[in-house]
Amino acid sequence: MDPLHNAMSCCLYPQERLREESILPFSAFLTDNFGRRHSYLRMSLTEKCNLRCQYCMPEDGVKLTPRSQLLSTSEVLTLARLFVQEGVEKIRLTGGEPLIRPDVLDIIAELRKLEGLKTIAVTTNGMNLARLLPKLKDAGLNLINISLDSLVPAKFEFIVRRKGFHKVIEGIDKAIEMGYNPVKVNCVVMRGLNEDELLDFVALTEKKPLEVRFIEYMPFDGNKWNFKKMVSYQEMLDHIRQQWPNLEKLQTGQTETAKTFKVPGFKGQVGFITSMSDHFCGSCNRLRITADGNLKVCLFGNSEVSLRDVLRSGASNEELLQIIGAAVGRKKKQHAGMFSISQMKNRPMILIGG
Numbered sequence: 098m099d100p101l102h103n104a105m106s107c108c109l110y111p112q113e114r115l116r117e118e119s120i121l122p123f124s125a126f127l128t129d130n131f132g133r134r135h136s137y138l139r140m141s142l143t144e145k146c147n148l149r150c151q152y153c154m155p156e157d158g159v160k161l162t163p164r165s166q167l168l169s170t171s172e173v174l175t176l177a178r179l180f181v182q183e184g185v186e187k188i189r190l191t192g193g194e195p196l197i198r199p200d201v202l203d204i205i206a207e208l209r210k211l212e213g214l215k216t217i218a219v220t221t222n223g224m225n226l227a228r229l230l231p232k233l234k235d236a237g238l239n240l241i242n243i244s245l246d247s248l249v250p251a252k253f254e255f256i257v258r259r260k261g262f263h264k265v266i267e268g269i270d271k272a273i274e275m276g277y278n279p280v281k282v283n284c285v286v287m288r289g290l291n292e293d294e295l296l297d298f299v300a301l302t303e304k305k306p307l308e309v310r311f312i313e314y315m316p317f318d319g320n321k322w323n324f325k326k327m328v329s330y331q332e333m334l335d336h337i338r339q340q341w342p343n344l345e346k347l348q349t350g351q352t353e354t355a356k357t358f359k360v361p362g363f364k365g366q367v368g369f370i371t372s373m374s375d376h377f378c379g380s381c382n383r384l385r386i387t388a389d390g391n392l393k394v395c396l397f398g399n400s401e402v403s404l405r406d407v408l409r410s411g412a413s414n415e416e417l418l419q420i421i422g423a424a425v426g427r428k429k430k431q432h433a434g435m436f437s438i439s440q441m442k443n444r445p446m447i448l449i450g451g
């Protein structure tokens with residue numbers, strides 16, 4: 098160990114020092130009964146959105162939580178700090194639409210100061226992205242996923258029930274121009290809606306450093322999911338391989354959710370999020386906190402615990418950690434399967450944060 102490192106480890110909290118010295122490899126509070134280490138936290142910043150995507154927002158909208166019951170800026174940061182101290186290395190801000198939260202730049206700038214946090218990511222619908230991107234980059238944002246489900250403006254508007262196609266494209270181009278690489282584009286594939294555009298999306302990766310990620314359509318409350326509308330990974334892959342038989346599979350990290358491929362010679366790549374047909378629960382390292390402060394240990398599980406209430410009761414970090422650790426300890430080995438999930442009560446996606 099170098100002298101600076103040595104000198105610094107004397108100032109660490111015992112828990113951190115143990116981790117530094119590899120006696121305790123990872124926080125026990127964030128490790129579940131199956132040995133999964135949760136080093137990735139997704140925080141929803143808002144329940145509101147400027148779009149109304151059919152697969153996410155129920156047709157009749159959602160009942161919004163009163164503002165006083167949502168996490169404040171300082172509560173978001175207190176929780177983020179605690180999770181990072183325990184070993185979280187990546188935080189993704191999501192929602193609702195995270196870029197409509199007025200303090201999003203302040204939150205990112207404060208997260209940037211957290212030692213140990215390697216990646217700050219945002220998932221956005223791209224509507225405000227072109228305008229905000231220079232400030233987001235200055236604040237410290239280093240990874241962007243932008244949702245786009247159609248390359249046909251009228252179809253885009255049908256799916257998201259709002260106008261704005263050109264703003265999203267502008268946001269994607271701006272992100273490329275500002276050096277984000279890859280810029281990830283999330284596309285939820287639904288039969289009868291956009292599965293005929295798969296090849297056009299892949300073709301986008303020829304000249305642009307994009308990672309287009311085809312997401313299997315998932316069931317959430319109020320989104321009218323049914324099996325027939327879901328296009329599976331295998332079906333998508335077969336279809337793409339008819340056009341590009343030499344599509345190459347890429348190696349991915351252990352906790353990567355996407356299975357990634359590349360057409361040789363293309364600048365970008367293509368990924369598949371196969372949560373329904375081939376889940377990746379065994380390597381899941383994600384935890385979620387909803388905008389109203391509930392910890393969700395599984396996207397498809399309906400058990401939640403309110404960290405907001407614990408925080409507001411004046412609990413110490415140690416007490417919070419006990420509650421977080423107990424929730425992580427109850428995490429199931431894997432989700433219940435798409436048919437059971439579709440019958441189960443959960444939140445609509447807009448109130449979870451994908």
Ligand SMILES: C[S@@+](CC[C@H](N)C(=O)[O-])C[C@H]1O[C@@H](n2cnc3c(N)ncnc32)[C@H](O)[C@@H]1O
Nearest residue numbers: 152153192193194220221222244283315446451
């Ligand atoms: C809930 S959104 C929140 C962030 C932001 N508003 C956006 O749209 O990117 C996060 C991601 O979840 C995805 N998503 C929402 N509902 C989904 C569903 N039913 N199945 C699969 N992905 C879904 C969206 O496409 C988006 O990429």
Ligand code: SF4
Nearest residue numbers: 146148150153193222
């Ligand atoms: S997917 Fe994103 S943009 Fe679409 S309604 Fe949900 S939160 Fe809004």
